[in-house]
Amino acid sequence: xxxxxxxxxxxxxxxxWLLTPEDRIxxxxxxxxxxxxxxxxxxxxxxxxxxxxxxxxAERRLWLRILAPDDAADVIQETDDEEDxxxxxxxxxxxxxxxxxxxxxxxxxxxxxxxxxRFARVRADMKADEAxxxxxxxxxxxxxxxxxxxxxxxxxxxxxLGIASFRxxxxxxxxxxxxDIMQTDVxxxxxxxxxxxxxxxxxxxxxxxxxVVDDQGRMKGIVTVDDIVDVxxxxxxxxxxKYGGVEALDEPYLRTDFLTLVKKRATWLAxxxxxxxxxxxxxxxxxxxxxxxxxxxxxxxxxxxxxxxxGSQASTLVIRAMTLGEVRLRDWxxxxxREFAVGLTLGALLGLIGALRVYAGPLIGLDPAxxxxxxxxxxxxxxxxxxxFGSLAGSMIPLILRRVGFDPATASAPAVATFVDVVGIVIYxxxxxLFFAADMARAVIDSCLK
Amino acid sequence: xxxxxxxxxxxxxxxxWLLTPEDRIxxxxxxxxxxxxxxxxxxxxxxxxxxxxxxxxAERRLWLRILAPDDAADVIQETDDEEDxxxxxxxxxxxxxxxxxxxxxxxxxxxxxxxxxRFARVRADMKADEAxxxxxxxxxxxxxxxxxxxxxxxxxxxxxLGIASFRxxxxxxxxxxxxDIMQTDVxxxxxxxxxxxxxxxxxxxxxxxxxVVDDQGRMKGIVTVDDIVDVxxxxxxxxxxKYGGVEALDEPYLRTDFLTLVKKRATWLAxxxxxxxxxxxxxxxxxxxxxxxxxxxxxxxxxxxxxxxxGSQASTLVIRAMTLGEVRLRDWxxxxxREFAVGLTLGALLGLIGALRVYAGPLIGLDPAxxxxxxxxxxxxxxxxxxxFGSLAGSMIPLILRRVGFDPATASAPAVATFVDVVGIVIYxxxxxLFFAADMARAVIDSCLK
Numbered sequence: 001x002x003x004x005x006x007x008x009x010x011x012x013x014x015x016x017w018l019l020t021p022e023d024r025i026x027x028x029x030x031x032x033x034x035x036x037x038x039x040x041x042x043x044x045x046x047x048x049x050x051x052x053x054x055x056x057x058a059e060r061r062l063w064l065r066i067l068a069p070d071d072a073a074d075v076i077q078e079t080d081d082e083e084d085x086x087x088x089x090x091x092x093x094x095x096x097x098x099x100x101x102x103x104x105x106x107x108x109x110x111x112x113x114x115x116x117x118r119f120a121r122v123r124a125d126m127k128a129d130e131a132x133x134x135x136x137x138x139x140x141x142x143x144x145x146x147x148x149x150x151x152x153x154x155x156x157x158x159x160x161l162g163i164a165s166f167r168x169x170x171x172x173x174x175x176x177x178x179x180d181i182m183q184t185d186v187x188x189x190x191x192x193x194x195x196x197x198x199x200x201x202x203x204x205x206x207x208x209x210x211x212v213v214d215d216q217g218r219m220k221g222i223v224t225v226d227d228i229v230d231v232x233x234x235x236x237x238x239x240x241x242k243y244g245g246v247e248a249l250d251e252p253y254l255r256t257d258f259l260t261l262v263k264k265r266a267t268w269l270a271x272x273x274x275x276x277x278x279x280x281x282x283x284x285x286x287x288x289x290x291x292x293x294x295x296x297x298x299x300x301x302x303x304x305x306x307x308x309x310x311g312s313q314a315s316t317l318v319i320r321a322m323t324l325g326e327v328r329l330r331d332w333x334x335x336x337x338r339e340f341a342v343g344l345t346l347g348a349l350l351g352l353i354g355a356l357r358v359y360a361g362p363l364i365g366l367d368p369a370x371x372x373x374x375x376x377x378x379x380x381x382x383x384x385x386x387x388x389f390g391s392l393a394g395s396m397i398p399l400i401l402r403r404v405g406f407d408p409a410t411a412s413a414p415a416v417a418t419f420v421d422v423v424g425i426v427i428y429x430x431x432x433x434l435f436f437a438a439d440m441a442r443a444v445i446d447s448c449l450k
Numbered sequence: 451x452x453x454x455x456x457x458x459x460x461x462x463x464x465x466x467w468l469l470t471p472e473d474r475i476x477x478x479x480x481x482x483x484x485x486x487x488x489x490x491x492x493x494x495x496x497x498x499x500x501x502x503x504x505x506x507x508a509e510r511r512l513w514l515r516i517l518a519p520d521d522a523a524d525v526i527q528e529t530d531d532e533e534d535x536x537x538x539x540x541x542x543x544x545x546x547x548x549x550x551x552x553x554x555x556x557x558x559x560x561x562x563x564x565x566x567x568r569f570a571r572v573r574a575d576m577k578a579d580e581a582x583x584x585x586x587x588x589x590x591x592x593x594x595x596x597x598x599x600x601x602x603x604x605x606x607x608x609x610x611l612g613i614a615s616f617r618x619x620x621x622x623x624x625x626x627x628x629x630d631i632m633q634t635d636v637x638x639x640x641x642x643x644x645x646x647x648x649x650x651x652x653x654x655x656x657x658x659x660x661x662v663v664d665d666q667g668r669m670k671g672i673v674t675v676d677d678i679v680d681v682x683x684x685x686x687x688x689x690x691x692k693y694g695g696v697e698a699l700d701e702p703y704l705r706t707d708f709l710t711l712v713k714k715r716a717t718w719l720a721x722x723x724x725x726x727x728x729x730x731x732x733x734x735x736x737x738x739x740x741x742x743x744x745x746x747x748x749x750x751x752x753x754x755x756x757x758x759x760x761g762s763q764a765s766t767l768v769i770r771a772m773t774l775g776e777v778r779l780r781d782w783x784x785x786x787x788r789e790f791a792v793g794l795t796l797g798a799l800l801g802l803i804g805a806l807r808v809y810a811g812p813l814i815g816l817d818p819a820x821x822x823x824x825x826x827x828x829x830x831x832x833x834x835x836x837x838x839f840g841s842l843a844g845s846m847i848p849l850i851l852r853r854v855g856f857d858p859a860t861a862s863a864p865a866v867a868t869f870v871d872v873v874g875i876v877i878y879x880x881x882x883x884l885f886f887a888a889d890m891a892r893a894v895i896d897s898c899l900k
Contacts, residue, residue, distance in 0.1 A: 014784075136620060149599050149658075166616075170586060203679050208599075208658055225675045229653050229682055236686030237770055243693060244766025244863055245759055253771040254784060261788070262795050265763050269837075272759050273800050277807055279751035290747060297740060297747050301729035301871055304751055305758070309695055309722050309864045313715050316694025320687055321703040334464075334704060338711070345712050350723050357727055387719075413694055413863060414759045421751055 007031055009039045016047065017257040021054045028055075037066070044251055045071075049078040052088060061091035069096055070116065073103035102220075111198050112191040114231070115212045115221030120151045122169075122178055124161050129174035135166070150209050152219060153182045160211055160219040162186060188213045191220050195231045200325065202228045239323060243316060245272065245414035268414070275418040279304075282422050286429040292443030293436050295371065299358075299379055300428065306350060307386035307424040308417030314339055314394030315416045319408050322398060332399050336392070343391030347384035355380035374435040378428075385427045390420045457481055459489045466497065467707040471504045478505075487516070494701055495521075499528040502538060511541035519546055520566065523553035552670075561648050562641040564681070565662045565671030570601045572619075572628055574611050579624035585616070600659050602669060603632045610661055610669040612636060638663045641670050645681045650775065652678045689773060693766060695722065695864035718864070725868040729754075732872050736879040742893030743886045745821065749808075749829055750878065756800060757836035757874040758867030764789055764844030765866045769858050772848060782849050786842070793841030797834035805830035824885040828878075835877045840870045 007030045019027065028051060031039055040048065040063055048067075052060050052075065064072055076088045089097055099117055106112030120138055122131040135151060151169055153162045162182030172181050187205055189198055189212045201210065202225055209224045238248035247264040249256050256264075283290075283300075290296045318335060321327040327335060359376040394416045398408035433440065457480045469477065478501060481489055490498065490513055498517075502510050502525065514522060526538050539547055549567055556562030570588055572581040585601060601619055603612045612632030622631050637655060639648055639662045651660065652675055659674045688698035697714040699706050706714075733740075733750075740746045768785060771777040777785060808826040844866045848858035883890065 199679070202676070203683055208674070208676060224658075225679060226652070226658060228679055229649070229675060232679055232682045232686070233653060233774070236682070236690070237774065240686070240690055240693060240766060240770050243690060244762050244770075246763045246767060249767070252774070252776040253767050254776060254781065254788075258788070258791060261792055265760075265792065266796055266799055269756075269759055269763070269796055269800060270803060273752075273756055273803060276752045276755045277804075279755075280748040283748045283751070287744060287748075291744055294737060294741050297750075298730040298733045298737075300747070300750055301733070301754055301875070302723075302726045305726045305729075305754070305868060305871060306719075306723055308755070308758075308867075309719055310715075312694050312864055313696045313719070316690060317696060317699070317703050320690050320694075324683070324687065324702070326702040326704060331704065338704075338708070341708060342711055342715065346716055346719055349716055350719060353720060353723060354727075414762055417758075418755060421755060425751070 007035075009035045013039065013042070013255065016043075021050075024051060025054055040066075044255075045074040046078040048075045049084075049088070053079070053084055057087075057091065060088070064088060064091055065093075065096075069099045070103055070113070072096070073100045073113075074108055076100065077104055077108070106191065109195045110191070111189045111193040111195065111212050111223060112220065114195055114198065114223045114227050115191075116224065117221040119209075119211075119219075119222040120166075121154050121219075122151055122164075124153050124155065124177070124179040124182070126178045127174065128169055128172040128176045128178065128181060131164075131169055131178050135169070150222075152211060152222075153178055154219055157216075158218045160186065160188065160213055160217060163211070186211065189223060190215070196235050198223060199228050199231045199235065203232075239320070239409060242409040243319070243413055245269070272414055272418050275415075276421065278422045279425060282425040286425070288444070289429050289432060289436075289440055292440045293371075293432070295375060296378070296429075296432050296436070299375075299382075300425070302354070302379070303382050303386055303428045304421045304424045305417075306383055307390040307420040307427075309390070310343065310346060310387045311390035311394035311416040311420040312413035314343075314391045315398055315413055316394075318395045319398045322402065322408050327399075329399060329403060332396070335395050335399065339391040339395040340388070343388035344384070346391070347387030350387060351380035351383040354383050371436075371439075378432050378435045381434075382424075382428045382431045385431065386420070386424045389423055389427065390416075393420055393423075457485075459485050463489065463492070463705065471500075474501060475504055490516075492705075494705070495524040496528040498525045499534075499538070503529070503534055507537075507541065510538070514538060514541055515543075515546075519549045520553055520563070522546070523550045523563075524558055526550065527554055527558070556641065559645045560641070561639045561643040561645065561662050561673060562670065564645055564648065564673045564677050565641075566674065567671040569659075569661070569669075569672040570616075571604050571669075572601055572614075574603050574605065574627070574629040574632070576628045577624065578619055578622040578626045578628065578631060581614075581619055581628050585619070600672075602661060602672075603628055604669055607666075608668045610636065610638065610663055610667060613661070636661065639673060640665070646685050648673060649678050649681045649685065653682075689770075689859060692859040693769065693863055695719070722864055722868050725865075726871065728872045729875060732875040736875070738894070739879050739882060739886075739890055742890045743821075743882070745825060746828070746879075746882050746886070749825075749832075750875070752804070752829070753832050753836055753878045754871045754874045755867075756833055757840040757870040760793065760796060760837045760840035761844035761866040761870040762863035764793075764841045765848055765863055766844075768845045769848045772852065772858050777849075779849060779853060782846070785845050785849065789841040789845040790838070793838035794834070796841070797837030800837060801830035801833040804833050821886075821889075828882050828885045831884075832874075832878045832881045835881065836870070836874045839873055839877065840866075843870055843873075 007027055009031060012027050012031070016024065028036060028039070040051075043051065052064055055063065064075070067075065072092065076085055079085050079088065089100065092100060102117065103113065103115075120135055122134060126134065131151065149166055151164045151166055152160060153164065155161055162184040163186050164178060164182040168181050169178070187201065187207075187210060189201065189210050191212050191214050198210075207225070209222045211222055212220045214220055241248050245268045247267060249261070249264055318327060355376040358379050359372055397416055397419070402408045457477055459481060462477050462481070466474065478486065478489070490501075493501065502514055505513065514525070517525065522542065526535055529535050529538065539550070542550060552567065553563065570585055572584060576584065581601070599616055601614045601616055602610060603614065605611055612634040613636050614628060614632040618631055619628070637651065637660060639651065639660050641662050641664050648660075657675070659672045661672055662670045664670055691698050695718045697717060699711070699714055768777060805826040808829050809822055847866055847869070852858045
């Protein structure tokens with residue numbers, strides 16, 4: 001490498017987890033102000049914490065202070081050592097430190113971790129005029145308010161009495177009391193509510209901000225909808241990755257380091273591999289049948305993957321509908337009826353295609369033509385059975401998992417497919433026996449005569 | 451059914467698509483005001499349009515007017531007949547009709563279809579005081595403004611000159627000109643931008659509303675972030691359904707009628723079925739090999755589904771990362787390197803598990819013990835090959851699809867799995883030949899001697 005070549009932030013990020021602390025400091029300092037800022041913002045909170053702790057106190061102060069209070073709280077929460085926490089908190093100004101400490105009491109993915117304590121507050125016995133000018137003072141203060149669109153009416157114990165929109169306050173006669181303007185029918189969010197549930201409430205309410213209260217009804221902060229957009233994207237990404245049979249990555253794909261990527265994928269892959277080993281056991285139980293009629297082997301992958309695909313469809317639809325609250329446990333009977341009907345229809349359709357394709361040949365060079373009809377019937381009826389089974393299993397397994405207290409997304413499409421594969425073998429060779437009973441019996445006799 | 455029994459809205463909704471127009475009117479009227487309103491809001495726009503057209507003009511007026519202008523526009527857009535459109539537009543008041551007509555020029559999923567024209571506007575040469583009281587008038591008007599948090603500064607041609615936050619206007623000295631307060635560095639959204647792109651901008655900007663402009667820079671409306679939460683959820687659902695091998699449903703699972711559900715699933719299922727038929731062709735090419743060593747059949751499902759699972763993982767991760775803009779076409783080489791390394795590692799891990807499991811037996815009753823080592827080697831090396839191939843194909847196919855102009859999500863996990871299945875058979879029997887060459891040769895000789 002050429003001496004003093006400018007550092008590429010992307011390359012630095014990629015190599016980050018391989019670097020020694022000294023190299024990290026050097027590399028980061030070489031980035032310069034603009035690239036450095038972007039690089040720092042893009043680091044995961046844990047990496048930010050590690051970097052801050054090895055920088056000089058002056059640098060630490062500079063970089064920690066450019067973070068918003070909730071982001072600073074995330075960073076400080078990543079340090080386990082009490083002394084390190086102190087070192088980081090020490091560089092914040094008093095007001096921010098107070099706010100950060102309050103936020104640190106919450107998990108990152110609960111309402112308290114999303115909220116801002118910079119909301120506009122008034123008292124119930126203020127006149128509209130007083131409230132507006134009091135608000136003007138708050139809005140002009142050093143701490144920027146998150147929104148002045150909603151104004152929160154609190155009592156002396158910080159309990160939330162009601163909400164007025166700024167528009168209502170602004171448009172009311174000047175001497176009207178806030179108490180008579182505010183709405184008391186207020187949707188609030190408990191401080192420990194999971195962020196996915198918070199997002200659901202926002203989607204239903206179509207509002208810009210919602211107040212967060214503790215179990216005493218005391219107001220702790222507000223969550224604004226712009227943070228919710230990020231939450232919804234993040235949760236959708238996690239769900240999609242689970243459906244794909246990967247544990248949720250916490251960082252973007254290209255930023256996830258190699259070992260983490262392997263670990264997140266190996267777990268499920270190994271579980272599915274063990275599950276799929278059962279197909280070998282299942283098949284070995286039918287070895288006499290496919291020895292007798294070798295052509296049966298040809299359709300094993302077709303039957304199994306068709307079952308897997310229909311299972312994937314059903315489980316994906318049902319899991320997503322459960323996530324969105326469209327399907328609940330008590331809907332199981334309606335789901336079952338639908339999937340029975342849909343599975344039967346799809347199975348009949350594919351069975352017909354399969355039968356025609358097999359009968360039309362030329363697919364099997366080795367088998368006499370008089371077996372073609374029987375092969376096509378075997379494929380047709382197995383496909384009907386396996387598509388129905390796939391649809392029913394794919395739709396019911398997520399509901400059963402929820403019933404016994406697991407996350408329905410555990411039944412990711414690949415997991416359902418693996419389960420359906422094993423049963424598919426049983427269905428296939430059971431159907432095959434109906435059509436090839438004579439050939440199978442003859443093979444048994446032959447082997448006895450030998 | 452008991453005469454005059456109250457109608458269950460859920461049952462009515464389920465049976466809706468089976469009912470005659472007369473039954474629909476009867477059923478809807480029996481719901482009563484409260485259930486009726488909820489039922490009507492929950493209908494899809496097309497069903498709302500059909501229902502409105504068969505109701506009396508008085509009822510039509512009542513129900514259409516309870517919809518927000520953008521929802522009313524969606525409903526009217528669902529009617530193709532010019533006369534029907536007229537009948538629906540006629541019941542709106544003049545102001546709303548004008549707004550609805552303007553919104554109808556846009557597709558439902560583009561920025562124009564999301565926006566509201568009820569935004570706060572001021573002129574650049576107003577003083578701050580004037581602007582605030584002008585705003586007060588707008589806020590108090592009959593048409594409720596969507597937000598007064600941002601104030602838009604327009605010239606006589608309705609071109610957007612700048613934006614001031616209400617807070618800035620409110621806090622400025624009264625005689626300061628809006629021109630000197632406003633910010634001119636404004637992020638705008640073109641009126642025809644796709645809603646997914648709009649959501650991406652909101653996620654980056656962390657703002658509450660963004661202005662929509664036409665290609666002349668004239669301001670047409672604002673999109674507020676509360677609508678974006680719905681968009682993000684909707685797009686995530688579509689993506690998830692595509693990954694699951696289902697065409698995106700436009701309505702919730704339980705509300706989708708039977709025929710639509712079958713159609714949305716049958717298309718992909720049939721395409722995959724045709725693809726999977728190729729596995730039978732591929733297998734028939736190796737019939738001599740598995741006739742010679744019948745035990746090879748036992749591991750076909752294991753090999754294939756392991757390849758499919760690793761392909762699903764890679765394609766899910768890469769497609770989602772592309773959707774989020776984390777992976778771009780020019781990153782292909784970085785993705786390829788990662789997947790090569792990850793595939794090799796995962797393949798080696800699973801290959802080891804597979805070899806140990808097969809060697810440990812007892813899995814195969816029929817094969818002599820001296821073949822166990824060879825079976826376990828065959829499984830191990832095939833698994834390494836297939837997991838690597840699955841990871842590479844799963845990650846590269848979405849990038850190739852994007853390169854040639856298709857939606858990467860077309861390469862849904864099941865589609866990649868089907869492709870990998872066919873190649874898996876080739877890999878498996880190629881490896882098997884290395885270990886079982888002698889047995890295979892002997893079988894050929896035997897059959898010639900017969």
